[in-house]
Each structure stands twice: as C-alpha cells, then as structure tokens.
Amino acid sequence: MENATLLHALVYNAIDGIIIMDDVGIIESINPVACKLFAYTEQEVLGNNISMLMPNGDKESNDYYLQHYKSTNQAQITGIGRELIGRTKEGYQFPFKLGVSEVKYAGRRIYAGFIHDLTKQKKDEIRLKNYASHLEELVEQRTKTLKETIKALEKSKEKVSITLEKEKALSKLKNRFLSMASHEFRTPLSTAQLSASLIEKYAEPLENPNIVKHAGKIINAVTNLTTVLNDFLYIEKLEVGKVKANLTCFDLEQLAQEITEEMQLLSKGEQQIHFSHYGVQKRIKLDQNLIKNSVINLITNAIKYSSDTSRIDFTTEINDSHCIIKVKDEGIGIPEKDQKHLFKPFFRAHNTGNIPGTGLGLNIVARYIALMEGEISYSSVIDKGTLFTLTFSNT
Known part of the structure; x- marks a missing residue:
C-alpha cells in the first residue's frame, strides 16, 4: 500500500507529463503536468485514445506503432524517444518528446508515456x-x-x-x-x-x-x-646617404676653443662668445667634423638672432656617463606655437622677420646628432633667448 502511494505521488508530482494507457492506446491515467500541457482536465482525457492529444496524422502513426510492437515485439515506440506534435484542447499545436515504456501489470500490458515539452527548445x-x-x-x-x-x-x-x-x-x-x-x-x-x-x-x-x-x-x-x-x-x-658618422677620439675642449675664436671673428658689433669646459676629461669619441659643423650652426644662429651687445655662452662637459654641449643666447627666442616644427626642413619661426636664413640649419644639426646616436633638446623664451643642448653617451 505504501509503495502504491509512493508511486502515485511520484507520478502526480513529476516535472514532465506522464500518461498511462492500455495496449490499444486508451488513456487510463494522466498526471497534472500532462493535463496542463494539453489543457484538458483528467476526466476529459480518461477513457479516450491517446490520439486525441495529437493531430490526425500522428493518430494513425501511433496506432501503427502499438500494433506493430504487439505482433512483432520489435521496439519502434517503446524505449525510444520520439519527437511528436501535440494538440491542446483549443487546437494549439506544440512539439514534445515522447518516451514509452512497457509495463506488465496484473497479467496485462500497459504503457507509460513520458512527455517532455519541446516548445522552448524549438x-x-x-x-x-x-x-x-x-x-x-x-x-x-x-x-x-x-x-x-x-x-x-x-x-x-x-x-x-x-x-x-x-x-x-x-x-x-x-x-x-x-x-x-x-x-x-x-x-x-x-x-x-x-x-x-x-x-x-x-x-x-x-x-x-x-x-x-x-x-x-x-x-x-x-x-x-x-x-x-x-x-x-x-x-x-x-x-643620398653620403654622410656617415666617422667616430674618432679628439680633444673636445681644444676643438671648442678653436670654434669660439673662429666664430668671435664673425660676431656682430660688441657680441661676446664665452666658452667654458667642465670636467677633468677632455677627450671624447665622436665625429669631429659633424660636431664642429653642428656647433658652428648653433652659434651662427645665436649671433644672427641676438642683439649686437648680447652674450653667447658656449659650454662643453664630459663626465663618466655623458658628453654635453650647450649653446645659449639672449636673442629673440622661438614662439611656443613654432617650436614643434623647429627641426623640419625649410621651417622658420614667424618672428625671424627679414633676418636671412634657409630654415635648413637645425634640420641638418638634428640629423648630424642622430647619426652619432645623440640627442638634441632646447628651451626658449620669447625675447629672452634660447638654449640648445646636445647630449651624447660616454659609455
């Protein structure tokens, strides 16, 4: 009695629909989930053929499967899940998967149909x-x-x-x-x-x-x-790639003094070029000609863009890690909006006026410094002058 009650509870509380039918497809029992799926009450379904829950075409197929199994014992429906189309009381059709199991009970055959709604899956x-x-x-x-x-x-x-x-x-x-x-x-x-x-x-x-x-x-x-x-x-x-850096050891202080003397002769009015060297070391391994041309270019610009009474500071320094060359003037300075274009060829700042120039000098200097794997930097303030710094590794 307890087993029958337990079985009844399992069937009626299953998450899928369960229908019990005899060997000709007459429904003997249906659980609440199956009733809900097909929108029938239990009383409306009991005693009717299972085909009432399917469209007309599937009724014939289902009857055929049951008859075929009874005569041949070959499973074409039992133990095999099939996808079928169900029909509700209102005529709405939906897909479901049907699995049928044969049960021998009290000397007769009955079939349990397990129905899983495939609507969402489809x-x-x-x-x-x-x-x-x-x-x-x-x-x-x-x-x-x-x-x-x-x-x-x-x-x-x-x-x-x-x-x-x-x-x-x-x-x-x-x-x-x-x-x-x-x-x-x-x-x-x-x-x-x-x-x-x-x-x-x-x-x-x-x-x-x-x-x-x-x-x-x-x-x-x-x-x-x-x-x-x-x-x-x-x-x-x-x-055309004709210029190559030819690195040799030379006395930087001596070269700088020669450049200072040479450029002082080309200065304007009462301009004075002051040279200073810092550090015990004097010799450095760079391209002497490229260094000379670069410094001459920077000092020439300092002379050209400064007043006749201004001072130009030229310094060199060699320490354990770097060689640093600086040229500082008291000239017209470079407008801030022009500074980003400073090293472009043929570019000249807007405040140069009638002062002659090609706009190529700083581009040439930057490329010379790059050939020697150095860096060129600057700082400038309008009407207060410009400082150019050339930095090279000394390692």
Whole structure:
C-alpha cells in the first residue's frame, strides 16, 4: 500500500507529463503536468485514445506503432524517444518528446508515456538557426566588403607606387640640381667675394667710405648666398646617404676653443662668445667634423638672432656617463606655437622677420646628432633667448 502511494505521488508530482494507457492506446491515467500541457482536465482525457492529444496524422502513426510492437515485439515506440506534435484542447499545436515504456501489470500490458515539452527548445533552436544564418550573411557581407577593400587597396597601392616612383625621380633630379648648383655657383661666388675684398683693400688709400660700405654689402651678400648653397649641399648629401658618422677620439675642449675664436671673428658689433669646459676629461669619441659643423650652426644662429651687445655662452662637459654641449643666447627666442616644427626642413619661426636664413640649419644639426646616436633638446623664451643642448653617451 505504501509503495502504491509512493508511486502515485511520484507520478502526480513529476516535472514532465506522464500518461498511462492500455495496449490499444486508451488513456487510463494522466498526471497534472500532462493535463496542463494539453489543457484538458483528467476526466476529459480518461477513457479516450491517446490520439486525441495529437493531430490526425500522428493518430494513425501511433496506432501503427502499438500494433506493430504487439505482433512483432520489435521496439519502434517503446524505449525510444520520439519527437511528436501535440494538440491542446483549443487546437494549439506544440512539439514534445515522447518516451514509452512497457509495463506488465496484473497479467496485462500497459504503457507509460513520458512527455517532455519541446516548445522552448524549438524556439531556441529556431532563434539559434536564425542567428547562425544572420552571422553567415554578416560574414558573407563582411567578406565581400573586405574583398572590395582589398581591391581598392591594391589599386591605391598601384597609384602610390607610381607616385612614389615619380617622387623618387623628382628627388633624384632635385638632388642632382642641388649638387650641380652648389658646385657650379661656388666658383663665381668665391671670385666675387675675393674681388670685393680687393676693392675694399684698394679703396683704403682713397679713404672713400662709400666704396668700403658697398664692398662690405657685396661680401655679406656673397657670404649669405654661400651659406645657403652649403646648406643645400649638406641636405643633398644627407638625402643620398653620403654622410656617415666617422667616430674618432679628439680633444673636445681644444676643438671648442678653436670654434669660439673662429666664430668671435664673425660676431656682430660688441657680441661676446664665452666658452667654458667642465670636467677633468677632455677627450671624447665622436665625429669631429659633424660636431664642429653642428656647433658652428648653433652659434651662427645665436649671433644672427641676438642683439649686437648680447652674450653667447658656449659650454662643453664630459663626465663618466655623458658628453654635453650647450649653446645659449639672449636673442629673440622661438614662439611656443613654432617650436614643434623647429627641426623640419625649410621651417622658420614667424618672428625671424627679414633676418636671412634657409630654415635648413637645425634640420641638418638634428640629423648630424642622430647619426652619432645623440640627442638634441632646447628651451626658449620669447625675447629672452634660447638654449640648445646636445647630449651624447660616454659609455
């Protein structure tokens, strides 16, 4: 009695629908879950064929399976879960999975049908299928877009290649012209400078200030033009890779003193160049010519952009880890908005006015320092001057 009560409780409280039927499919028992699934009351179902819970087509199939099993004992329904379509009292159809087990009880055969609602699972499958289809369409679309992009990139690459070849040709032509111009103009400029100097010398006995004045203008103009041509020549050599760092050991203090004496002769008015060396060490391994050209360029700028009575400080320092070279002036300074462009070729700050220059000097210096694996930095304040610092490793 207790076992029967326990079995009844298990059937009536199961999470899936359970239907008990005889060997011809007549329903003898149905639990509450199955009643809820098919929207029937227990009294409406008992004594009816299980086919009432299925569409007409499945009724014939279900009767066939039962008859086939009874005559052959071959399981085509029992012990095998099948997906079927159920029909509620209102005619609503839904998918479910049916598993049937044969039970021999009191000398007769009965069948227990276990019903699991597949409505949510089927919706999820449809949703997943639609999502997969959407992904396939999206992948196809993206693939198509990618192919179109690749084609466009290939066309752009061809155009860029053609443009690049033209640029290379123009660059070669420009470099050849600069090289030719620099060399071809150098001789007549030297002749003009020499002639102007001779005129100035021969005019001394005449004591004619106008001759001296105009001869000086000619010399200055020739000097400025020679500087421009030299800058172009340096750029051309850098562009074609002719300039290489030739590292040798030399006395930095001695070189700096020679540069100071040379540049003092080119200073304006009462300008004074003050040189100082810090540290016991004097020798350093760098490219002496590149260092000299870089420092001359920085001091030339300091002279050019400072007043006739200003002071220019030139210092060198060698310690255990670094070699540091500084050039500080009291000139016009560099506007803050222009500082980010300072080392670009042909760039000149907006406050340079009529002061001559090519805008190539600092670009050349930066590239020379890079060849020696050094760093160039600066600080500048308008109308208070600029400090350039060259730093090299001494390890």
